[in-house]
Amino acid sequence: MGITDHAQSELTDVVFVEFEKVGKKVAKGDVVASVESVKTVSEVYSPAAGEIAAVNSSVTEKPESINQDPYGSGWFVVIKPEGENEELLDAAGYRKIIGEE
Amino acid sequence: MKFTFASWAEPLLSEIENDELFGFDNKMPSPEGYEPKGALERSTLSIPRISERYLMKHYVNLSQMSYSVDNGPHLLGSCTMKYNPKVSEALASSDGVARMHPLQPPSTMQGTLQILHELERWLAEISGMDAITLQPAGGAQGEFTGMLITKAYFEQKGEKRTRILIPDSAHGTNPASAAMAGYEVVELKSKDGTVDVDLLEKVVDDRVAALMLTNPNTLGLFEEQVGEIARIMHSSGSLLYYDGANMNAIIGKTNPGLMGFDIVHFNLHKTFATPHGGGGPGAGPVGVRSFLEKYLPVPRIRADGGVYTLDYSMTDSIGKVHSFMGNFAVLLRAYVYILMNGRDGLTRNSERAVLNSNYLMKRLSGLYDIPYKGLKKHEFVASASTLKEKSGITAMDIAKRLMDYGIHPPTIYFPLIVGEALMIEPTENLSKQTLDRLASIFNSAAGEDPSVLHSAPHSTAINRVNEVKAAREMVFRWQDMQATADAGAAAEGKN
DSSP: OOOOHHHHHHHOSEEEEEEOOTTOEEOTTOEEEEEEESSOEEEEEOSSSEEEEEEOHHHHHOTHHHHHOTTTTTOOEEEEESSOOTTOOOHHHHHHHTTOO | OOOOOOOOOOOOGGGOOOOOOOGGGGGSOOOTTOOOOGGGOOSOOOOOOOOHHHHHHHHHHHHHTSOOTTTSOBOBTTTOOOOOOHHHHHHHTSHHHHTOOTTSOGGGOHHHHHHHHHHHHHHHHHHTOSEEEOOOSSHHHHHHHHHHHHHHHHHHHTOOOOEEEEETTSOTHHHHHHHHTTOEEEEEOEETTEEOHHHHHHHOSTTEEEEEEESSOTTSOOOTTHHHHHHHHHHTTOEEEEEETTGGGTTTTOOHHHHTOSEEEEOHHHHTOOOOOSSOSOOOOEEEOGGGGGGSOSOEEEEETTEEEEEOOOTTOOOOSSSTTSOHHHHHHHHHHHHHHHHHHHHHHHHHHHHHHHHHHHHHTTTSBOSSOSOOSSOEEEEOHHHHHHHOOOHHHHHHHHGGGTOBOOEESOSTTSTTEEEEOOOTTOOHHHHHHHHHHHHHHHTSOHHHHHTOOOSSSSOOOOHHHHHHSOOOHHHHHHHHHHHHHHHHHHO
């Protein structure tokens, strides 16, 4: 998971990002990351219950990739969900819903 | 009328080459020849040695490259950048105050204790609370003190309450203070800019210790349903906390006691015009209703037949939150401000602050969006959203451009619930003439060539800074100084 193009554009240039630890069990709505831009600091919530399987340590070094490629190299964490999560969207699904494609 | 900042090529103190001493400097004691012994021995420290003449030049030049509330309009919203009357400064630095020792026995500082005791009584009357502590060193510490009192109260009652509710329009210090006191922070979404009472009713239960509310809130809106809010909180046994950041809008009109609050903090540097210290010293007194008085920090000042004493005997107290009596020199300035203004003066200041804010809002409402229609209190939030859509001019650009006209920009990008926010608080200090000038500068900036705005300011000592680079590639100057010192020590070792 990550943040949307709209979110990165509203945040403006990201200067710092921090993740919860790999292996942490999270409930839906729990904070999994904190992202800071010159404008504000925002928390990012888990869309599903599960376990954090991986975090993108390359964006910690290069936070600008969140602005440049939010749906690609700017990903945040991988969550291994506990159950079925049919309501979750991937980037393409999200863009379809907002009428971008 | 343009404004030009001075621009001095002023080096760091450590870079000033100043072996020569001038005038009386050479009669001052020198550390040379002093042999440090034992635990005092340290490696080389890079402490600059500068004569008084150069030190004075350094700070005067720096002051000419910066901007203070004495220079002109200072619009930082919610910060309440009032002019600080110089009579308060003179009294705070007078001999009687400056030469006082905090460990003097109370019998030798009766006048000081009298001032503090009277200030407590006045703040109690202004806020509608029963008892006041003057100890906290600023608003945020006042909040923290309030949270500790909340905690002590529920612990003694044997109730396990773990949550604090905070509206999304609140100051960032609220969640920080609640979290520091060990609470879980639950954000409350606003509805039309104020507390959503139906939502509040749903989320309040026996896990909620308190709601922290700023009234009027950061949008300059008065929470008109505060009576209902208080009823909801109290009916579930929760407390209602008043963040006094915007108290300057309501003095003499209403007070937190009448609104149903249980705990209040003041920001003396806002409402009562004491200096905004760059991190201190400040003062953030806390007021409570009588049932919470026993938890206040010690010592309490007691008055008995004109004799003032310090009472440490309160066993339920949360303890001390500041050494001695708090920042006395700041408290004294607030005391002087209240004394000089009087009841009618404080009320008039609130009225003028509200009038100034609404007048300026009206003058800006043509070219800027004004979310949440209607009258505001002491501050208002304008938005550059439409401007950004039409011409790419952002709130940041407008803020930077104002500096070219000798105006301190407003708070921007806060509160977060308004896009491209410009949070403007003119205070009661500005004349109509100044407000008119401000309005015409705001409005002409909105119509300027965007490229001029994107690179503004142009007439300041330092122009547009690259905030992204500054945040991503932080360079701490002290490291360089340390390296210089080490290199110097190594060179000495070789010799």
